[in-house]
Amino acid sequence: xxxxxxxxxxxxxxxxxxxxxxxxxxxxxxxxxxxxxxxxxxxxxxxxxxxxxxxxxxxxxxxxxxxxxxxxxxxxxxxxxxxxxxxxxxxxxxxxxxxxxxxxxxxxxxxxxxxxxxxxxxxxxxxxxxxxxxxxxxxxxxxxxxxxxxxxxxxxxxxxxxxxxxxxxxxxxxxxxxxxxxxxxxxxxxxxxxxxxxxxxxxxxxxxxx
Numbered sequence: 001x002x003x004x005x006x007x008x009x010x011x012x013x014x015x016x017x018x019x020x021x022x023x024x025x026x027x028x029x030x031x032x033x034x035x036x037x038x039x040x041x042x043x044x045x046x047x048x049x050x051x052x053x054x055x056x057x058x059x060x061x062x063x064x065x066x067x068x069x070x071x072x073x074x075x076x077x078x079x080x081x082x083x084x085x086x087x088x089x090x091x092x093x094x095x096x097x098x099x100x101x102x103x104x105x106x107x108x109x110x111x112x113x114x115x116x117x118x119x120x121x122x123x124x125x126x127x128x129x130x131x132x133x134x135x136x137x138x139x140x141x142x143x144x145x146x147x148x149x150x151x152x153x154x155x156x157x158x159x160x161x162x163x164x165x166x167x168x169x170x171x172x173x174x175x176x177x178x179x180x181x182x183x184x185x186x187x188x189x190x191x192x193x194x195x196x197x198x199x200x201x202x203x204x205x206x207x208x209x210x
Contacts, residue, residue, distance in 0.1 A: 025098035034102045042072040050147040069150030077133040077155040084129015092121035111180035119179040123170050143209040157202025165194040
């Protein structure tokens with residue numbers, strides 16, 4: 001979703017904080033270019049491994065295709081998810097700080113300066129972005145090789161992980177109207193449980209399509 005450490009700090013300090021004003025944020029086009037370049041590399045590795053698998057039928061080639069496929073699928077849906085969050089934050093005119101470091105996290109969310117509707121817009125748009133990415137893959141990518149099946153499985157697994165982690169927060173916030181407190185309930189145990197759900201869904205998807 002967003003940077004857990006940053007948002008927790010924003011909530012803990014009375015009145016909140018808008019982050020380190022001495023560090024310049026990376027321009028969004030640069031964030032986009034880095035994400036795009038990462039995806040190009042991941043998908044290029046998959047294409048190479050996938051071709052090797054078809055030509056050679058070697059076990060090591062198939063394993064490499066599965067690994068690169070999982071990487072490509074997971075990264076694609078994760079990027080769609082995070083850009084969806086950012087679009088939702090922008091649409092809601094939320095108070096955010098664009099990240100100064102390259103990575104999957106695009107911005108830091110400041111709970112004290114944002115309303116519940118702004119939080120809901122950001123959260124729902126992240127879900128929509130991830131689901132759109134998942135739909136695009138399942139519609140456009142045939143499940144005819146191990147590498148491509150791994151793409152779809154990883155995409156489904158990440159979507160399940162994100163949903164297990166974020167949807168309860170969205171649901172509880174509708175009643176409590178306190179997103180920062182709901183967000184603070186995320187514990188290492190919840191993170192591990194969400195990751196386990198994602199792994200199981202990804203594995204089952206791979207077996208079902210294989």
